[in-house]
């Protein structure tokens with residue numbers, strides 16, 4: 001499905017980084033190693049590389065990641081990419097200064113698996129930055145997020161607080177905000193934003 005969605009030259013979510021990431025990326029130690037989860041066509045990875053980070057982008061879609069490499073080349077930065085499924089990806093121990101999860105909607109069991117590995121995968125003082133749609137998004141008129149038939153791919157702040165309890169929360173908000181990200185995400189949307197630092 002994702003390869004099909006990414007298969008024309010348009011960048012479905014645009015080429016500008018996510019606004020919440022732009023506000024929060026400085027919580028990741030400067031120049032550090034950053035892993036971008038479910039990174040699709042690479043707009044967030046390329047932005048972080050432009051800020052001086054060493055970035056690895058992972059996603060299920062090889063077509064998306066090839067577009068990410070093309071975008072990086074156009075912007076004159078290097079990123080690493082890896083086709084991987086979050087359902088069985090191994091994060092390693094103290095590997096990353098930052099882990100970024102922007103609209104990484106997966107089945108609940110995969111999300112819980114990922115989140116329980118985040119704290120050990122981060123280096124001390126590393127940061128985890130997440131924005132995702134909440135359950136309420138299925139009632140909004142905006143475009144974006146899993147459909148109501150895939151409710152379990154949505155999430156709440158209280159679930160994130162449970163799954164990411166090993167981190168020190170520096171941002172934890174559920175809110176409605178206007179989103180304008182290509183043709184894929186737009187309008188007043190119901191989101192959760194979370195930043196946690198490794199103790």
Ligand SMILES: C[S@@+](CC[C@H](N)C(=O)[O-])C[C@H]1O[C@@H](n2cnc3c(N)ncnc32)[C@H](O)[C@@H]1O
Pocket residue numbers: 002013018037038039040041042043044058059060061064084085086087102103104105106110
């Ligand atoms: C809404 S897009 C977000 C892309 C990117 N993070 C962004 O903000 O532009 C969701 C992405 O999740 C990826 N994805 C979905 N399930 C995944 C999984 N199990 N493992 C890795 N990537 C996955 C899809 O291929 C898709 O690129």
